[in-house]
Amino acid sequence: MLNPADSALAAALPDGVLRELTPAYLEEPRGRYLGQAGLVAAPRNTAEVAAIVRACAAARVGIVPRGGGTGLVAGQVMPDGPAPLILSLERMTALRGLWPEENVLVAEAGMTLQTVRDAAAGAGRLFPLSLASQGTAAIGGCLATNAGGVSALRHGTARALCLGIEAVLPDGSVIHDLKRLRKDNTGYDLRDLLIGAEGTLGIITAASLRLVVPPAATGVAMLQVPSPDAALTLLSLAEGRMAGGVTSFELISGQGLAFLAEKLPEIRQPLPGAEWSVLLEVGLPEGLPSDTALEGLLTDAMERGLVTDGVIAQSGQQAADFWNLREHLPEGNRRIGAIASHDISLPLSEIAGFIRDAGAALAGHDLRINCFGHLGDGNLHYNLFPAAGRQRGEYDASRKALSRLVHQMVVDRGGSFSAEHGVGRLKVAELAEWGDPARLAAMRAIKTALDPLGIMNPGAVLSQAQD
Amino acid sequence: MLNPADSALAAALPDGVLRELTPAYLEEPRGRYLGQAGLVAAPRNTAEVAAIVRACAAARVGIVPRGGGTGLVAGQVMPDGPAPLILSLERMTALRGLWPEENVLVAEAGMTLQTVRDAAAGAGRLFPLSLASQGTAAIGGCLATNAGGVSALRHGTARALCLGIEAVLPDGSVIHDLKRLRKDNTGYDLRDLLIGAEGTLGIITAASLRLVVPPAATGVAMLQVPSPDAALTLLSLAEGRMAGGVTSFELISGQGLAFLAEKLPEIRQPLPGAEWSVLLEVGLPEGLPSDTALEGLLTDAMERGLVTDGVIAQSGQQAADFWNLREHLPEGNRRIGAIASHDISLPLSEIAGFIRDAGAALAGHDLRINCFGHLGDGNLHYNLFPAAGRQRGEYDASRKALSRLVHQMVVDRGGSFSAEHGVGRLKVAELAEWGDPARLAAMRAIKTALDPLGIMNPGAVLSQAQD
Incomplete structure (x- = not known):
């Protein structure tokens, strides 16, 4: 049942936009937060979005916009403060x-x-x-x-x-x-x-x-590398040889492969036991078969000691299998159950040192590290897991300190504590602590200028207290 | 001699930042505007920039930042209003x-x-x-x-x-x-x-x-095309064949070649008399010689009727010569003397229709059109010149109306009246007229939030009257 304030707001909305408040609107994928809402509205067009925003502004009710709900930093749910209206874009799919x-x-x-x-x-x-x-x-x-x-x-x-x-x-x-x-x-x-x-x-x-015109051919390979540093030198080599046509360059750790072997043994591993490997995809011009291009790269890289073993996909199916392995790394992680996940980025030349030093700093904490991700972008998912035989609950007391240690090492090296997931509600405190003060002040000035009532996704990105 | 207000400001600046106000600080390349200034300051570091900005804010003196002074929309000179301080970045070159x-x-x-x-x-x-x-x-x-x-x-x-x-x-x-x-x-x-x-x-x-790693090889060609539309189909063909490796795709008109032939006859023309041609540069992977790649494209394109003639550069020198021709098109224009220049962009599929319709609309005005530029970006320099034997001064009365006609046709087709040069002071009125109202209001709100005193480059982009 709606409370009186929600009833008044509901009456001011365009006809037919209200939806039933089902639990799905209040969830986020990792279950860290449970949101709340007064109303859920799903407008059918832009004019209805505008009408809802105006009604919420008049009623001083916050709005939480919601797309697919897959965000990983709780930008799409609001657990605290006055109940907001959830504005779902689910019907604007044209x-x-x-x-x-x-x-x-x-x-x-x-x-x-x-x-x-x-x-x-x-x-x-x-x-x-x-x-x-x-x-x-x-x-x-x-x-x-x-x-x-x-x-x-x-x-x-x-x-x-x-x-x-x-x-x-x-x-x-x-x-x-x-x-x-x-x-x-x-x-x-x-x-x-x-x-x-x-x-x-x-x-x-x-x-x-x-959009882009698809390349005439694509090639996919999995390459075992002696170290993350070697992987980055390999990337430079590949970028030159492929004329910037390297589409993906994903780092895979031995720990990630071990999690897959344990939890998803049906996934075939082309380089089982590799401590470090990369999944490489390239787009190639007409006239250069992907086998030729990738074999040339492999030979060159092995001569330079940058690659110790490798498999070039011989078919679209094999390429899809390699990608399938990469895309199941998060599922493997989920089944093990992370203590803490970190979506970090670093200057490329800081990555090897970070992996070494963070590993050393965490060595005494009896845990497992799966460090993987978009190495070509300097973007790693640096996730911590219980030691074999231990439960994540045993790390509850140290979780925050562990994350802080990781993030501090990232920030000290000129990196970011949120490379691709965003700030949402999960990392508001980190932004307040580590963000550049002049930049934060300008962000607040812009927020106040465009949203003086503070109704747009309250509590996300910038803390409300200071608004 | 400084006026008293400038003297007070000068005294508040860091030691040694003032420079002599030479005419070069007040000019812009096309001589449309002559700027003015009270002081010229050239800080040596960021702290001095900040000190100058604070001093100007305290004195309520506008600041015109200046880099190389090559901008084409008078963003770097201020002809009207109270004399600003010119803040030149010339000493911050580290x-x-x-x-x-x-x-x-x-x-x-x-x-x-x-x-x-x-x-x-x-x-x-x-x-x-x-x-x-x-x-x-x-x-x-x-x-x-x-x-x-x-x-x-x-x-x-x-x-x-x-x-x-x-x-x-x-x-x-x-x-x-x-x-x-x-x-x-x-x-x-x-x-x-x-x-x-x-x-x-x-x-x-x-x-x-x-930065990027340079491609293993580059190739350059000049290709005669039957029409701008054919050029755009050629671009899609080339992008697919080259796996997105098309670096440049520049349109050259017969009028531009004629201006070069008249004013810069020493520049050799590989495709003399071509009504439309493109200069194409591609970056290519190891293992694919540029001749092979470009000959393949040329054959394919000729079979499809997209190219009627073409020359592939056989050496770095020849590639440089082709680029030299392209880069002298503006100099050819300058020596002829434009009535009006337009830096426009259009949705790619609107380009052929625009060229046709704008040409028809201008046909009665006894002028010459040189339409050239970055076709791959949808960015054309659509410049108007006196008919042979006439002087630009004869078009003084119609210049504004001609530009308006061109810009209106661009805007009507979803294009931009400033693709790459910016708004500066030259196109403030156009932005005020054609800019989206909600976007302009948000721009003003941000300007006011970050620069409440209005000291940063006053009169550029947004009109001062409404500030």
């Missing part, structure tokens, strides 16, 4: 337009990433953003969080793949900027300001997205 | 660091683009931003204006090549964000907000820049 000859697609925010990719593929094009959660993640959420994924090395994060946006600002006004232009220098870059703002400055309702 | 293994370089804002490129090349790397004015243009100005150039198709504009910035905000605080990270999702994207803000929100004092 493909507004597709121009293959322009390499442009315009999607509404609620379209899943997979649907966007499928629409592009149907027109002979590729939308390069690729995430494990793409079947559920909405493109609006991908933009709001500037999602990364496995092709950012070649094609950039979500930000780099967006040409323009339509968005509803906290005052209910609508920015119409769904341009299909590669270049437009007419004023401040509000697109990139809203991208990555995690719904705290406005609601992205549609986006003009950049 | 290379703060270079990490070839990370593909990162950190440069102070006053370094010329050429010096940045040379530093990268010295370490076996490429900084891909490339402009005709790169010998003079400063990297800070390139970022402040989000400069484009001839490699944006492959590597993006200046924005895409910047990983982090150091900047002084209008209150004198300093953002320290010179990160060497590909991914960092910790808060609002102030980097991209300052990039392209043309000095109206703060002063970029240094930047962390993204």
